Amino acid sequence: MSKVVDALSILLVIGASLAFAVGVSALGERRDLAAIYWLAVGGLVLRAAVELLRPRSSAR
Amino acid sequence: MTEPSAAQGGDSHRISPTFQHNGQSALGSLRDRANTVLPGLYAWVTTVLLPSLGHGAAASARVTALLALVALLAAPLWVSSRPLLGRSLGIFGFIGCSLLTWLLLGAGLLRNPGDPLLSALGALGFTLYALGWGSQRRRGVVPEDAPNVILGPPLQPRARPHPLAPLVFGFVIASALLPIFLAFRVAEAERGLFAHAVAVLAAISTITVGARVATSLGQRRPLPGNAERLNAAAVPLALSALLFGLGFLWLVVR
Numbered sequence: 503m504s505k506v507v508d509a510l511s512i513l514l515v516i517g518a519s520l521a522f523a524v525g526v527s528a529l530g531e532r533r534d535l536a537a538i539y540w541l542a543v544g545g546l547v548l549r550a551a552v553e554l555l556r557p558r559s560s561a562r
Numbered sequence: 563m564t565e566p567s568a569a570q571g572g573d574s575h576r577i578s579p580t581f582q583h584n585g586q587s588a589l590g591s592l593r594d595r596a597n598t599v600l601p602g603l604y605a606w607v608t609t610v611l612l613p614s615l616g617h618g619a620a621a622s623a624r625v626t627a628l629l630a631l632v633a634l635l636a637a638p639l640w641v642s643s644r645p646l647l648g649r650s651l652g653i654f655g656f657i658g659c660s661l662l663t664w665l666l667l668g669a670g671l672l673r674n675p676g677d678p679l680l681s682a683l684g685a686l687g688f689t690l691y692a693l694g695w696g697s698q699r700r701r702g703v704v705p706e707d708a709p710n711v712i713l714g715p716p717l718q719p720r721a722r723p724h725p726l727a728p729l730v731f732g733f734v735i736a737s738a739l740l741p742i743f744l745a746f747r748v749a750e751a752e753r754g755l756f757a758h759a760v761a762v763l764a765a766i767s768t769i770t771v772g773a774r775v776a777t778s779l780g781q782r783r784p785l786p787g788n789a790e791r792l793n794a795a796a797v798p799l800a801l802s803a804l805l806f807g808l809g810f811l812w813l814v815v816r
Contacts, residue, residue: 506788530757539809541760554792
């Protein structure tokens, strides 16, 4: 199970990077709403990857 | 230990012993710093020289472009005997004169019909130039021979990296570079500047998190339970799923 969670965190980082790339590409095509959408998706997915690695509750 | 450089003109900047001057020629200094000079030269040619040679470029821009080249080539000559001066010339002089050139070119820089790929490679040259200014040891020099070394048994690493860690980290770096290269495809100037800023921020965030992911693969320190990890990530994952759902709905409705 631990390996699955690790693999999920790797996939989330890669997915976030792809979402950022799509966002930047949309920015160049003057599709501002799509750009904001994909950049927000990338940020959230990256945040999820961080939480998978270091849950906040463990620091308490 | 008294640094030879500290006694000369108040240059108190500490520098690795491997950089101490050994009376070598100017050509030898340039050869030793080839890891900074060559990428710097490439970046200068592609991003500073070519735009400043264009028609209508201000003469002052050409002067600052030349000064940037002088700073780039002079820095290695001083970096051993006067490290502070050498670094100031190489980092602040070269980068500052390049920036000044771009500012003086103004709209002429935007009219430059250069290939976006060339600009991207120039940016890569600047990146390698920045990395080249890190400390390096000269060939044949053993760091443990330095007088400042603390003797004793070598410290053992607390954990060995997972065999897949370099592969994961390399893949993360490659994917983080994707938005940076895509930003060069943005033709409009203001939008392109914003795209570059967003891409750099995205790349830094991705590499930061990716490095943490890659190193955590080999950690002996037990991570919290899987359920706890998944619960902690539930909120951002749910928000991501919500955004994906909204995006799908948007595609359907549109």
